[in-house]
Amino acid sequence: xxxxxxxxxxxxxxxxxxxxxxISHLAHADTAPVKTELGYRYSQYQEDDIDDNKILIGSxxxxxxxxxxxxxxxxLNAQLGLTVDGSYETMSGASAYGxxxxxxxxxxxxxxxxxxxxxxxxxxxxxxxxxEAGSVAFALGYSGENDYTAFxxxxxxxxxxxxxxxxxxxxxxxxxxxxxxxxxxGINRPTSEDKSxxxxxxxxTQVMNAGWQLQGGLFTGMHDGFLADAxxxxxxxxxxxxxxxxxxxxxxxxxxxxxALHTDYRYYNDDxxxxxxxxxxxxxxxxxxxxxLVPLLRYYSQxxxxxxxxxxxxxxxxxxxxxxxxxxFGAITYGLGIVYEEAAYxxxxxxxxxxSDGDMALESVDQENPALVNYNLMSVGVDYRF
Amino acid sequence: MKLLLLPCVLLLxxxxxxxxxxxxxxxxxxxxxxxxxxxxxSAMRDHVNVSKEGSSGGLNTGGGGCGCY
Amino acid sequence: MPHFLSHAFRAMxxxxxxxxxxxxxxxGAEAAQKIEAEVLRLEQKYSRxxxxxxxxxxxxxxxxxxxxxxxxxxxxxxDYAHTAWLQSDGLFDITSGLLRRAWNFRTGKIPSxxxxxxxxxxxxxxxxxxxxxxxxxxxxxxxxxxxxxxxEYGADCAAAVALQQGIQHGLIELGGDIRVIGPHPDGxxxxxxxxxxxxxxxxxxxxxxxxGAIASxxxxxxCIEHNGQRYGHVLxxxxxxxxxxxxxxxxVADHCLLAGxxxxxxxxxxxxxxxxxxxxxxxxxxMDMHGTVYGTLAHSVSSADA
Numbered sequence: 001x002x003x004x005x006x007x008x009x010x011x012x013x014x015x016x017x018x019x020x021x022x023i024s025h026l027a028h029a030d031t032a033p034v035k036t037e038l039g040y041r042y043s044q045y046q047e048d049d050i051d052d053n054k055i056l057i058g059s060x061x062x063x064x065x066x067x068x069x070x071x072x073x074x075x076l077n078a079q080l081g082l083t084v085d086g087s088y089e090t091m092s093g094a095s096a097y098g099x100x101x102x103x104x105x106x107x108x109x110x111x112x113x114x115x116x117x118x119x120x121x122x123x124x125x126x127x128x129x130x131x132e133a134g135s136v137a138f139a140l141g142y143s144g145e146n147d148y149t150a151f152x153x154x155x156x157x158x159x160x161x162x163x164x165x166x167x168x169x170x171x172x173x174x175x176x177x178x179x180x181x182x183x184x185x186g187i188n189r190p191t192s193e194d195k196s197x198x199x200x201x202x203x204x205t206q207v208m209n210a211g212w213q214l215q216g217g218l219f220t221g222m223h224d225g226f227l228a229d230a231x232x233x234x235x236x237x238x239x240x241x242x243x244x245x246x247x248x249x250x251x252x253x254x255x256x257x258x259x260a261l262h263t264d265y266r267y268y269n270d271d272x273x274x275x276x277x278x279x280x281x282x283x284x285x286x287x288x289x290x291x292x293l294v295p296l297l298r299y300y301s302q303x304x305x306x307x308x309x310x311x312x313x314x315x316x317x318x319x320x321x322x323x324x325x326x327x328x329f330g331a332i333t334y335g336l337g338i339v340y341e342e343a344a345y346x347x348x349x350x351x352x353x354x355x356s357d358g359d360m361a362l363e364s365v366d367q368e369n370p371a372l373v374n375y376n377l378m379s380v381g382v383d384y385r386f
Numbered sequence: 387m388k389l390l391l392l393p394c395v396l397l398l399x400x401x402x403x404x405x406x407x408x409x410x411x412x413x414x415x416x417x418x419x420x421x422x423x424x425x426x427x428s429a430m431r432d433h434v435n436v437s438k439e440g441s442s443g444g445l446n447t448g449g450g451g452c453g454c455y
Numbered sequence: 456m457p458h459f460l461s462h463a464f465r466a467m468x469x470x471x472x473x474x475x476x477x478x479x480x481x482x483g484a485e486a487a488q489k490i491e492a493e494v495l496r497l498e499q500k501y502s503r504x505x506x507x508x509x510x511x512x513x514x515x516x517x518x519x520x521x522x523x524x525x526x527x528x529x530x531x532x533x534d535y536a537h538t539a540w541l542q543s544d545g546l547f548d549i550t551s552g553l554l555r556r557a558w559n560f561r562t563g564k565i566p567s568x569x570x571x572x573x574x575x576x577x578x579x580x581x582x583x584x585x586x587x588x589x590x591x592x593x594x595x596x597x598x599x600x601x602x603x604x605x606x607e608y609g610a611d612c613a614a615a616v617a618l619q620q621g622i623q624h625g626l627i628e629l630g631g632d633i634r635v636i637g638p639h640p641d642g643x644x645x646x647x648x649x650x651x652x653x654x655x656x657x658x659x660x661x662x663x664x665x666x667g668a669i670a671s672x673x674x675x676x677x678c679i680e681h682n683g684q685r686y687g688h689v690l691x692x693x694x695x696x697x698x699x700x701x702x703x704x705x706x707v708a709d710h711c712l713l714a715g716x717x718x719x720x721x722x723x724x725x726x727x728x729x730x731x732x733x734x735x736x737x738x739x740x741x742m743d744m745h746g747t748v749y750g751t752l753a754h755s756v757s758s759a760d761a
Contacts, residue, residue, distance in 0.1 A: 008734075009735060010713070010735045010736065010737060012542050013538055013542060013716060013717075014709075014713060015538075016531075016534055016535040016538035016539075017710055017713055019531040019535070020528070020611070021528060021531070021615075022608070022611045034618065034621060039426050041426045043427075045430075067430055069430060071426050078619070156447055162527055162530065162587065171446065172447060173447030199443065199447055201443075201445045211414070211419075213414060215421065215445065219443045221442070221443050243441070243442070245441075247444055247445050249445075251414075251419050251420075253414075253416060253419050255736070262423075268443065270441070274440045274441060276440065276441040284418035284419075286418065292418055294418075294423075302440050302441060325438070325439060325440045326440055327440075337427075339418075339424075343642075348424060348427065350427055352431070354434075354438075356438075373438055375434070375438075377430070377431070377434060379427055379430065381426065
């Protein structure tokens with residue numbers, strides 16, 4: 001057969017077929033759930049101890065978290081789907097109190113002496129209404145810790161184009177948080193602070209062919225109120241933060257390899273001066289009809305906030321923070337997931353390793369923050385459909 | 387276009403080892419092609435990343451919560 | 456324990472059958488009734504034999520070189536026809552139904568070249584203007600016919616209705632084109648026989664399908680034998696004459712619509728049909744006029760014929 005300028009005929013025909021309601025209904029996952037699904041995940045998060053030579057005062061032991069997460073997805077009727085999420089976690093470990101320069105001028109950590117123990121409970125529910133070529137979802141959520149309470153609500157909507165190959169989506173969410181820091185005698189902490197966050201996004205999803213779709217979008221956020229770390233000795237930040245970001249994602253299925261490549265890129269920028277790039281690849285390799293192996297690689301790099309300081313100083317006036325989250329650094333995540341999927345249930349297990357370092361940042365970093373974290377995250381879970 | 391469909395044979399067909407799999411809905415609808423293949427796990431991952439890094443946000447409305455481990 | 460139910464009916468000029476497993480007899484009966492209603496909906500909408508069909512309305516506009524606006528489902532079907540026309544180098548053409556005026560497979564008369572030449576100027580998808588949602592005919596006397604793919608599309612629609620009704624195990628057969636809703640409840644695939652194009656009642660091949668669809672097409676459906684020459688019903692819209700080459704093609708795909716248009720295009724391509732089928736990377740089976748069997752499913756051919 002002679003080569004023509006046309007692309008693969010199967011891809012072209014499938015793409016055209018996807019515009020037909022009966023076929024797109026099946027091809028697009030975004031239809032009302034038909035079955036009830038229950039999911040559970042147990043996750044364990046463990047930070048590496050801090051090198052002794054980076055600590056001035058306190059314990060090298062850092063955070064560990066045990067998280068139990070539950071999810072219920074169920075149809076309410078032919079057009080309505082309900083999702084309920086709940087999670088319960090316990091955290092323990094020492095937290096950074098601040099960063100001080102040692103005798104040689106090197107920044108060193110000051111850790112809180114006592115181990116902090118906390119519990120967090122998170123519940124949220126969302127109802128999605130499906131119409132012929134789109135859906136609207138409303139969600140409400142609550143999150144509570146000993147020292148923290150947050151309520152949030154959101155609306156999201158999506159609509160397919162007439163040819164069903166393009167999906168427009170957007171959403172807006174609001175969160176109202178209240179912080180009541182635990183008090184430690186002798187340390188002066190705020191007693192009650194508020195903050196709020198307003199987030200919004202718009203996105204466009206395009207089916208390129210039967211095995212490839214792309215998504216691009218913009219997001220923005222406005223955070224207002226007490227945005228500093230109440231547990232740090234000297235952490236003074238602006239009471240507003242505006243952020244803006246761009247995201248591009250691709251899902252590409254390669255039938256000959258029985259593999260799907262997921263690529264996600266995010267650019268982030270805020271008016272505190274932080275810019276970041278996140279690039280993530282996940283390779284979903286089907287080994288059998290049921291078994292899938294998912295290696296993952298993620299790279300992250302951020303620049304520092306304008307008011308970031310290497311070490312705390314009472315001589316500084318104005319905004320300052322020695323929090324490593326405000327410092328310049330880069331990080332790499334390596335992960336491996338395994339999924340075993342049958343019609344009625346799914347078993348999953350994931351392990352992830354996160355390493356962050358000043359040297360991994362895109363721009364060179366003179367002075368690395370001593371508190372940068374390295375962690376392991378592992379999780380196991382099961383989903384059951386009936 | 388007349389195929390001979392053999393319902394009796396179908397029902398008694400010797401046990402094949404073909405696995406139970408959800409009906410095909412095209413490659414885009416495969417579970418490994420979802421934008422988020424495991425929402426429960428990604429909620430945990432996102433929560434960790436947001437609390438450990440200086441950036442947040444994406445093409446969703448996100449939840450609340452402190453996330454300051 | 457799931458209840459098995461088979462329901463037969465006639466639609467689109469063919470025997471149709473639904474096989475499904477339901478939670479209860481009542482659930483099965485309700486689902487079967489809704490599936491049948493969906494197939495009948497498409498028959499009413501796209502039949503060229505009914506005056507009240509959309510096809511009739513389109514063809515009234517075509518008769519006087521007018522234009523007509525269509526709904527989104529029809530628009531998607533026209534877009535699909537356009538894609539198939541492009542991908543088949545103009546061979547898959549929903550304006551070619553006009554050739555039936557010259558070729559009457561019931562009377563068995565071979566038309567003269569002159570009769571065909573009178574029709575050819577009114578045939579050609581490229582001769583009309585399609586700008587979603589408006590279809591405009593610039594010359595009088597053209598005709599549109601969705602018969603070449605609406606039955607296959609109907610099988611996909613029927614499967615979608617079945618899934619909406621909570622049916623997950625079953626199979627839909629519309630005049631020999633098959634769309635699987637899902638495998639047997641224990642996961643076994645459906646076993647589908649492909650009819651031998653020359654030996655009546657014999658199965659050429661048996662294929663296991665747990666999902667997806669299979670469509671078949673061949674010259675055994677309707678043909679004229681004249682002076683030892685077989686004239687099949689698959690007509691080349693460029694020449695107006697039946698194509699020669701393959702006598703039977705079956706294709707397995709995710710959707711019946713795709714499987715059906717792949718078999719049609721392969722037959723239309725004549726001798727190069729098998730090369731084109733190879734390029735699709737879908738499972739297929741074909742037989743040429745010498746009885747030679749080709750295709751990735753050739754190993755499924757019953758041993759008596761292999």
